[in-house]
Amino acid sequence: MIREPAAITGIGIVSPIGNDREAHWIAQQKGVHGIAAVERFDASSYASTLAGEVRDLDPAPALGGRLMSSTDWMTQMSLVAAAEAVADSGIAERHEPGRCGVFTASTAGGYEFGQRELQNLWSRGPKYVSAYQSYAWFYAVNTGQISIRHGFKGHSGVVVADAAGALDALASSAAHLHHGNAAMVSGAVDGTLCPWGWVAHVAGGGTTSASDPETAYLPFDPRASGAVVGEGGAHLVLERAADATGRAYALLVGHASGFVRSSQDPTTVLRRVVEAALADADVRPDRIDLVLADGAGTVAADADEAAVLRSVFGPRRVPVTVPKAAVGRLQAGGAALDVAVAALALRDGLTPPTVHSQVDPAHGIDLVTEPRAGSLNSVLVVARGRGGFVSAVVLTSPHHHPEGA
Amino acid sequence: MSARQQRRVVVTGVGVVAPGGVGREPFWTQLQEGRTATRRLSNCPPEGFRSQVAAEVDLPADVVATRPDGAVLDRATVFAMVAAREAWDDAAPASHYAAERLGVCLGSAVGATTSLERVYRDMSHEGELWNVVADAPPELYDYFVPSSIAAEVAELVGADGPVSVISTGCTSGIDAVGQAADLIRSGVLDAVVSGATEAPISEITVACFDSIRATSTDNETPERASRPFDATRGGFVLGEGAAVFVLEELTHALDRGATVYAEVVGYGSRCNAHHMTGLRADGAELAEAVTAALDQAQVTAPEIDYVNAHGSGTKQNDLHETAALLRSLGERAREVPISSIKSMVGHSLGAIGSIEIAACLLVLRDGVVPPTANLTTPDPDLPLDYVPNTSRAVAARTVLTTGSGFGGFQSAMVLRTLEVAR
Numbered sequence A: 001m002i003r004e005p006a007a008i009t010g011i012g013i014v015s016p017i018g019n020d021r022e023a024h025w026i027a028q029q030k031g032v033h034g035i036a037a038v039e040r041f042d043a044s045s046y047a048s049t050l051a052g053e054v055r056d057l058d059p060a061p062a063l064g065g066r067l068m069s070s071t072d073w074m075t076q077m078s079l080v081a082a083a084e085a086v087a088d089s090g091i092a093e094r095h096e097p098g099r100c101g102v103f104t105a106s107t108a109g110g111y112e113f114g115q116r117e118l119q120n121l122w123s124r125g126p127k128y129v130s131a132y133q134s135y136a137w138f139y140a141v142n143t144g145q146i147s148i149r150h151g152f153k154g155h156s157g158v159v160v161a162d163a164a165g166a167l168d169a170l171a172s173s174a175a176h177l178h179h180g181n182a183a184m185v186s187g188a189v190d191g192t193l194c195p196w197g198w199v200a201h202v203a204g205g206g207t208t209s210a211s212d213p214e215t216a217y218l219p220f221d222p223r224a225s226g227a228v229v230g231e232g233g234a235h236l237v238l239e240r241a242a243d244a245t246g247r248a249y250a251l252l253v254g255h256a257s258g259f260v261r262s263s264q265d266p267t268t269v270l271r272r273v274v275e276a277a278l279a280d281a282d283v284r285p286d287r288i289d290l291v292l293a294d295g296a297g298t299v300a301a302d303a304d305e306a307a308v309l310r311s312v313f314g315p316r317r318v319p320v321t322v323p324k325a326a327v328g329r330l331q332a333g334g335a336a337l338d339v340a341v342a343a344l345a346l347r348d349g350l351t352p353p354t355v356h357s358q359v360d361p362a363h364g365i366d367l368v369t370e371p372r373a374g375s376l377n378s379v380l381v382v383a384r385g386r387g388g389f390v391s392a393v394v395l396t397s398p399h400h401h402p403e404g405a
Numbered sequence B: 001m002s003a004r005q006q007r008r009v010v011v012t013g014v015g016v017v018a019p020g021g022v023g024r025e026p027f028w029t030q031l032q033e034g035r036t037a038t039r040r041l042s043n044c045p046p047e048g049f050r051s052q053v054a055a056e057v058d059l060p061a062d063v064v065a066t067r068p069d070g071a072v073l074d075r076a077t078v079f080a081m082v083a084a085r086e087a088w089d090d091a092a093p094a095s096h097y098a099a100e101r102l103g104v105c106l107g108s109a110v111g112a113t114t115s116l117e118r119v120y121r122d123m124s125h126e127g128e129l130w131n132v133v134a135d136a137p138p139e140l141y142d143y144f145v146p147s148s149i150a151a152e153v154a155e156l157v158g159a160d161g162p163v164s165v166i167s168t169g170c171t172s173g174i175d176a177v178g179q180a181a182d183l184i185r186s187g188v189l190d191a192v193v194s195g196a197t198e199a200p201i202s203e204i205t206v207a208c209f210d211s212i213r214a215t216s217t218d219n220e221t222p223e224r225a226s227r228p229f230d231a232t233r234g235g236f237v238l239g240e241g242a243a244v245f246v247l248e249e250l251t252h253a254l255d256r257g258a259t260v261y262a263e264v265v266g267y268g269s270r271c272n273a274h275h276m277t278g279l280r281a282d283g284a285e286l287a288e289a290v291t292a293a294l295d296q297a298q299v300t301a302p303e304i305d306y307v308n309a310h311g312s313g314t315k316q317n318d319l320h321e322t323a324a325l326l327r328s329l330g331e332r333a334r335e336v337p338i339s340s341i342k343s344m345v346g347h348s349l350g351a352i353g354s355i356e357i358a359a360c361l362l363v364l365r366d367g368v369v370p371p372t373a374n375l376t377t378p379d380p381d382l383p384l385d386y387v388p389n390t391s392r393a394v395a396a397r398t399v400l401t402t403g404s405g406f407g408g409f410q411s412a413m414v415l416r417t418l419e420v421a422r
Helices: A019-030 A065-070 A075-087 A111-124 A143-149 A167-177 A193-202 A268-281 A301-315 A332-347 B024-033 B075-091 B113-123 B141-142 B146-158 B171-187 B203-211 B251-257 B284-297 B315-334 B350-366
Strands: A006-012 A035-037 A050-052 A099-107 A158-161 A183-192 A233-238 A250-259 A291-292 A319-321 A378-384 A391-395 B007-016 B039-042 B053-055 B102-107 B163-166 B189-197 B243-249 B260-269 B307-308 B398-404 B408-414
Touching: A006 A075, A006 A167, A006 A332, A006 B315, A019 A233, A019 A332, A050 A111, A050 A183, A065 A075, A065 A183, A065 A332, A075 A143, A075 A233, A099 A143, A111 A193, A143 A183, A143 A233, A143 B260, A158 A167, A167 A183, A167 A233, A167 A250, A167 A391, A183 A268, A183 A332, A193 B113, A193 B141, A233 A332, A250 A268, A250 A332, A250 B163, A268 A301, A268 A378, A268 A391, A291 A332, A301 A378, A319 B146, A332 A378, A332 A391, A332 B307, A391 B102, B007 B251, B007 B350, B024 B163, B053 B163, B075 B113, B075 B146, B075 B189, B075 B243, B102 B146, B102 B171, B113 B141, B113 B189, B113 B203, B113 B315, B141 B146, B146 B189, B146 B260, B146 B315, B163 B171, B171 B189, B171 B243, B171 B260, B171 B350, B171 B398, B171 B408, B189 B350, B243 B251, B243 B350, B260 B284, B260 B350, B284 B315, B284 B408, B307 B350, B315 B398, B350 B398, B350 B408
Parallel strands: A099 A158, A099 A183, A291 A319, A291 A378, B102 B163, B102 B189, B307 B398
Antiparallel strands: A006 A233, A006 A250, A035 A050, A158 B163, A183 A233, A250 A391, A378 A391, B007 B243, B007 B260, B039 B053, B189 B243, B260 B408, B398 B408
């Protein structure tokens, strides 16, 4: 629930196709993709061998040696994205840092750091475990490090709800603006591209065994064979809409989340969550110009999501895109990146394409596969996590005046 | 919205899994008696570790640790399930709540680390392989992403509303309940199964606290190893456990005739933005969190009848917390009874905040304040009343609990005996 609209006033991105906001956005519009054979480690013996890796990012000059040695790669990416978002928003100059908070989502913490320390422990002994292990792996690390880096002392938090968590973190951030924080850094950056993370992804199912990067992750395509795992994500700065006139990319106006128990039809809960997010936003379904779908990339999950979109939006074939087809699924970072992309799409009136997919016509959706220009007023973002987690948010253009509400 | 119209949140069910006592009442008896449950580490072989003491849970043999599909549940999930079942049975909401009006919000700092380590050892051939073997058990993913803990509890109680894990290190157990209360107040949900769980005691976690010398090395006298506010304190004792509550919107709880433990009236949290593990001695941010909780509760410092302290057993915390209480409660800090149950049940990281909330609810129910055990050598730098060794009758109506953790998180919650204007 979003009690008062929250303005997105800063965006920072680190992704497999761009290491800052505009680089990512330009690549996204051009249909560039960042999926390739895993280079970080030798994945040839595993069932999945493709990933969306962040490349050519060197956080060391910005972070310094001490932070580099005490943090996992995903925290380094997170600090880079958070710094970009904070600088973009100007909140450091605008607000007392004591009244700024940080509320991020996490899924697996600093996992590669954890694997290295597990290896040190079991191959060499307890004395070889890093003094940083106690806080480099745990799920709160990004929020804690962002808070320290920027001196933000306001009410902060960390949520874990698989891939849907980033949307919940945004909603909690909006609530903390309502409760007195002046600004929030939210979103998520994830990264688990190490063998110990990789086998967990594969064990969870839903990852593709395809080897051709162009046809590996095909949301809503009848050839869909599963998803590609990626790394990265986005941080977003939120401020109260009333404090951000003229500065907002977009307004966060609605949120809902729910849980699909194993005995349930997932479409029942997904439909309820989408409708609840729209109702919370006070935006009628016919006013939604674009859906950034979850696009799990499996035939069954995509069919469920398409069925829900058909039932909510009716026969008009709502425009749908899955920008993450270009980068892979970044766990919670993926939903945060979707919100960042939605905000940029609202800013520029440009819908980025779903690369590679040829939509199954039976889905009854207008899957956007080429860049499309045209002003956007209201966008729905859907995120589904493994294990039943479902969330949705609604963003509107800051220039949009709701009609008939 | 005026205060009169605001939705209020009450606790109607309590379940506890703690070292020394599985179940709410055994836990409470132990606390009142001032018995410590710290002992020689046995969840993993203690040899080779600097700290060889722990506060461990002895689960009854009949506890089921697998899912119907055969998946092996992590120990933290098992604790959460046992505590959730006790809380659910205690509250007995039956089918009062539609599934979509019921949510789950559980805290945990390190999730399923213990299971991850167990599987890692196997798949890496005891740390030999960087490229671990490909053949993983299917439940590895559930260990990998700890929101699985909340998912299991959602299955247990039949919740379709928002389900999540809050993971803010050692304040998770307060923050999860704070978040849950906000979900009810804001109208998103009418009831939430909330609380926290942690089962961190395995080699990797013992080793990581060894490496920063945070844990006690009183290996010869484990029952006296956790000594918060004592001049001889030597670090915290790693613990495990869970506490889970049923939180309900007040009018729903009253309509169905529920027994109310207390009302969740105030919650505040801040970051110290200082250091991932360090605390500044002035306690300024914890004091701000306490003040925020008091403000939300519309309670003044003189009304606080008991403080359940974070009291982890490190010198740094003792000074930080004492300063924070003096800052936020003023003169009341010098009079109010303050105790740390970590002296008895250890420090179960993300779970302890909820276990301490459970203790607060029982303080309000029975009018007894548990002691700080092992407090025999007062520290001249600590001028407050830490209720040494013996429980005390206190007709408490309003209590405060505090927490402080890695990442810089500082949280506080105010609970109050229910008063309903009629």
